[in-house]
Every structure is written in structure tokens, then in C-alpha cells.
Amino acid sequence: MRGPGDEVPASPESSEDPARARSGRIIFLNGTSSSGKSSIAQALLQILDGDPCFHLPVDAFHAMRARREVSCEAMPQLLRRTWKGFHRAVAGMAAAGNNVVMDHVLSEEWRLLDCLGLFKAKEVVLVGVHCSLEELERRERERGDRPPGLAARQFHHVHAHGLYDIECDTTTTSAMDCARQISNFLPHQPVPTAFEQLTAALRPDLPTAD
Template sequence: MTTDVVVLNGGSSSGTTTVARALQGMLDDAWLLLGVDDLVDALPRHGPGAAATITFPPDGSVLVGPVFLRVQEAWLAGIAAIARAGVGVLLDDVLLAGGASQDRLAAALSGLDLLWVGVRCDADVAAAREAGRADRVTGMAVAQAEAVHRGVRYDVEVDTSRASPEDCARVVLAALAA
């Protein structure tokens, strides 16, 4: 069976997007890179609909509201449709609830062949990266560094604090070929 979706899970500033971009450049076919940041960017920023989606308090936590869960469900149905139409998807995600998030994602992508990739990064390295990013709340990287991996089962894991994005992508590519 051919892999339909590669799910890359890692905390904020762990390097999931950079690894996914490197992998995208190594694949023989055109794979779409879709990430949770794309979903968050598409959400309303102001007005009544914004309050119940997702918020980022100054302590680095992430609060997910009921509207976000409904929108995320639709988003994942769209990703599943893309993959079922024969286009590979690199899904760059942050499984905030660890294994419970993985179970919810697996159910949404049921019937598709998934490759689960854990993108790890030492909290201090991720925090240093986060400090250089204007689009992150200080503390997210440290809060998420281990929490997003709790209870998650992976097919392959990489560590961006110890290997380059290209080397990490090659590990994932080898797992795809296996």
C-alpha cells in the first residue's frame, strides 16, 4: 500500500514545517504541504466567531474552543478528500492532546494509509527558535516540546536539534520507501 498522508507532529518551533518542505523537495511526485498554521491563519481574527476558535494566552498555552474543533473537523475532511483524490499530503500538525489528538486525527483520516512522524526538538533549542519568530507567543515551544508527543505512536522519529532538516527528511523518505 502507498502512503497517502505523512503526519508530522511536533511542538511549536520544532521544525516540522522545515522538515516537511525539505521532504517535499525530495519526493518524486507533487505532495501538498498543509499545516495547522494554515488552518489557524484562515480563522476569523475579530468578531463573534473569533472568540470560540483558538486563543494564545501570554503564558504560551493554547486554548481550543468548540468552534475550532468543528472547523478542524471540516479541515481534516478536506485533507482526506485531497488524499483520496490521489494527491499526497504532508500534514504539519501539533497534537496538543498527544495520543487523544492522534486518535481523533486517525479517525478523520480513516481508510487512508498514514505515516506518523514525530518531530522532536530539545525545548531550549525550540525556545531559541521561537524567540526569533514574531508569530509565536513566548513559552509555546517549551510548553509543547514534550506534551505533544505523550501517548503518540510513531512510525519514525527525527530530532531537529541534532540533525539538519534535510537529514531528517531523508529519514522520513527512507520510511516512506520501506
């Protein structure tokens, strides 16, 4: 019996040319704080068929940071580095052939532009997670672990790019029902994907994918 730290014998796949390795799918959930992204992600992990998915939430990356005081002047750059590292971790997992469910808050344009330059656009399913502002504020008060008004500040920015493969609304729809909508959509994702269209429109500097 092997332990967690024991080496696993090399398989034929381990010698595969990295340039030809299968890229994993990224299910990209975008919505404000408290919109239900993480709950949808957890539901997706329960119902998706095929290879196991990994849920990579951006909150987990913020939580990894050492618990020490950071000045107001230094915080914006620290947060930017955290977001950029999160993007690259997701890209790396997918490049290694893993399917990923990520949740994000595209409240600043540079975040989307950075992701467009990192992810294989045809393998991204961009999901808009909507919720009414009234319900977001109610959830925020109930949770008590978010700065008051955070969702309201993000509300008019998160979906500004305006294009998705599929959208869901958690105001009255459960996370599991939203996950089922997404799962049922996956075999029918159109071409070009939303990410391919956004790349063409917003990142013309990038080389065209084969």
C-alpha cells in the same frame, strides 16, 4: 491553450469507481510549535519521487479565518472546529488520490482520536518531530510570532501517545537531513503501521480495515 478556469476533457480515470480509487499517502508530521515541521515538509516536497505531494499545514487553516475579534468564551469551540475541518480536508485530499504532507500538533488527545477515525491507517506514515526544549525556546524568541512559552506548554503532551513509524530530532539536524531520513524510510515502512496499531488500541469502535 487552456486557462485556469477552462474545463479539462474527461479522462478514463475520471469515470473510475470512487470506492476503488487509489488512496493517497499521508506523511503526518507531529511536533510542538517551532520544532521544524513546516521546514521538513517543504524539504520533502523537493525530494520525494513519484506523484507531486501537497503540503497542508494547520497554520494555513488558522490563517484563513477572518481577522475579527472573538471572545475568550467562543475561541475554544472555534479552534476545535478549525482543527476538525483541517483533518477532513487532509482526509479528502488523500481520498481523492493525492499524496499529502501534513504538519500537526497532537497536544490534545481528541485530535489524534479524530484523525484515527478519518484517515486510512495503512496509508499514514506517522513521524515524530522532536527538538530540545532549550532550542524550541530559542527559536520561539527568534521568531517572535508565537506566544511566549507555547512550545513549553505543548512539550509533554504532543508525543504522549508514544508510537511512531519514524522519528527525527531537529535540535541539531537540518530539515533537509530529516526529510532525507523520512524519504529513505518510506519504501521500508513496516506493517502494521503506527496508525494501524494506534487505531486498534485507541479506537476499537472502528470497523477493521480490509
